[in-house]
Each structure stands twice: as C-alpha cells, then as structure tokens.
Amino acid sequence: MSGKLRLGVNIDHVATVRNARGSAYPDPIRAAKIAEDAGADGITAHLREDRRHISDADIEGLMAVLTKPLNFEMAATDEMQKIALRHRPHAVCIVPEKREERTTEGGLEVAREENRLAHFIAPLREAGCRVSIFIAADARQIEAAHRIGAQVIELHTGAYCDFHADGHFAQRDAELERLREMAAYGHSLGLEVHAGHGLTYETVQPVAAFPEVMELNIGHFIIGEAIFRGLDPAIREMRRLMDEARG
Numbered sequence: 151m152s153g154k155l156r157l158g159v160n161i162d163h164v165a166t167v168r169n170a171r172g173s174a175y176p177d178p179i180r181a182a183k184i185a186e187d188a189g190a191d192g193i194t195a196h197l198r199e200d201r202r203h204i205s206d207a208d209i210e211g212l213m214a215v216l217t218k219p220l221n222f223e224m225a226a227t228d229e230m231q232k233i234a235l236r237h238r239p240h241a242v243c244i245v246p247e248k249r250e251e252r253t254t255e256g257g258l259e260v261a262r263e264e265n266r267l268a269h270f271i272a273p274l275r276e277a278g279c280r281v282s283i284f285i286a287a288d289a290r291q292i293e294a295a296h297r298i299g300a301q302v303i304e305l306h307t308g309a310y311c312d313f314h315a316d317g318h319f320a321q322r323d324a325e326l327e328r329l330r331e332m333a334a335y336g337h338s339l340g341l342e343v344h345a346g347h348g349l350t351y352e353t354v355q356p357v358a359a360f361p362e363v364m365e366l367n368i369g370h371f372i373i374g375e376a377i378f379r380g381l382d383p384a385i386r387e388m389r390r391l392m393d394e395a396r397g
C-alpha cells in the first residue's frame with residue numbers, strides 16, 4: 151500500500167469571499183482550474199443547504215470545465231440527492247449539516263441513521279458516484295459506514311487540528327493516535343480511507359504519513375494562504391509537504 155496520496159482542493163472559501171460582496175469575483179471555477187494545474191488530484195466543493203458559499207451555478211460550471219474529478223460534498227437531503235443524481239459527479243461525500251454551524255463541526259452519526267442512509271446512498275452508487283461518509287475516528291461509525299455500503303470514509307481531522315492550534319499537545323497526540331488506529335481499521339474492512347478538515351502546513355504531515363490514507367481534502371487554510379503567496383504556490387507547498395511525509 152502507501153501509493154501516492156491524493157490532494158483534493160476545497161474551493162468553498164473562494165465563493166465565501168465572492169459572496170461577501172455579492173460580486174462575480176473571485177471565481178471559484180477559476181480557482182479550481184489553477185488548483186488542477188498546481189497538482190490537485192481533484193476539486194472538492196460543498197453545496198450547503200443555505201448556499202452560503204458554493205452555488206448551484208458553481209456546481210454546474212465545475213462539472214462543465216473540470217478535467218479532474220469533482221468531490222461533491224452534501225448533506226443527506228432529498229434536494230441534494232436530486233442535484234447529485236443530475237450531475238453524477240465522480241464522488242459524493244455525505245456530511246452532517248446544521249444551519250447555525252460555522253463549518254462542518256462533527257462527523258456524521260451513521261450508526262444512528264443506518265437504515266435511512268443505506269437507502270439514501272444506494273441510488274448515488276447506482277448512478278456511478280463513489281460514496282464517501284464524513285465521520286469521526288470512531289469504530290462504531292466506521293462499522294456502520296461499512297454496513298450501509300459506502301466505498302469510502304473520510305475521517306474528520308478537525309479535533310486534531312484544533313488541539314494543535316490551542317497548544318493542547320497531549321490531546322492532539324491522543325487524537326492523532328485515534329486517527330491512525332481508525333484509518334487502519336477502516337482499511338482492514340475494505341474501505342478506502344480519506345481524511346480532512348482544518349489541515350494546515352503544520353498539521354498535515356502526521357496525517358499524510360498514515361499509509362492507509364489515500365486522499366486529503368483541504369480548503370480553508372490553502373485559500374487563506376493564497377492571499378499571501380498566491381493560490382498556485384500555496385497548493386504546491388501543501389503537495390510538497392504531503393509527498394515529503396509520504397516519503
């Protein structure tokens with residue numbers, strides 16, 4: 151195992167800046183094209199129920215112009231399922247969504263909603279989408295994701311990154327260990343393992359080094375860093391750190 155680690159660049163926050171002014175710029179599709187050229191292996195975009203960043207037109211535009219796979223993040227709602235079935239993106243990542251949250255705060259409670267989610271993802275799989283479930287590093291959730299027929303789990307790295315940022319290094323290391331064990335566990339069940347949320351230049355390498363992790367999805371930090379060094383160099387540096395960690 152331990153092939154090349156894929157980088158999915160999440161462009162949501164280009165749209166956040168655009169929407170802050172209700173203008174037409176900066177254009178997330180232009181950002182996605184730059185990301186493709188800078189070494190992204192895919193583009194990730196989250197169409198939220200409240201459309202606070204990515205819009206329906208953005209998804210349409212991305213599907214029309216991308217040469218790399220689109221990872222379409224969405225909540226498990228009928229509206230989003232219809233949109234996904236219309237576009238048939240390469241990948242669909244099911245995430246929990248609350249209107250009042252600033253970002254996707256926790257993983258999906260798959261174990262509690264197993265039946266509903268199994269029925270929800272079946273047509274997406276039949277349409278040819280690779281279905282991923284965004285979950286905490288928790289054996290119960292991983293087993294439930296496996297039972298409902300997901301091909302991929304994406305492990306939520308937000309807590310690990312927050313502990314690092316707050317200087318709680320013992321808790322950070324404990325969370326990293328949990329992520330390591332659960333990445334191995336998910337892989338042992340036959341699931342493809344991805345990870346993401348909150349990753350930065352400082353936190354990416356320990357996660358990138360897990361041999362079972364095949365893809366990282368990273369957005370907010372890269373888009374922020376692009377203000378200072380430009381989008382292309384910001385992505386290339388993330389790519390370099392990932393490759394270095396993979397060794």
Ligand code: PXP
Pocket residue numbers: 160162196223243245254284304345346347348349367368369370371
């Ligand atoms: N993976 C998933 C499933 C997400 O929901 C997000 C945020 O939209 C990310 C990765 C990227 O997180 P960040 O923007 O913090 O890098």
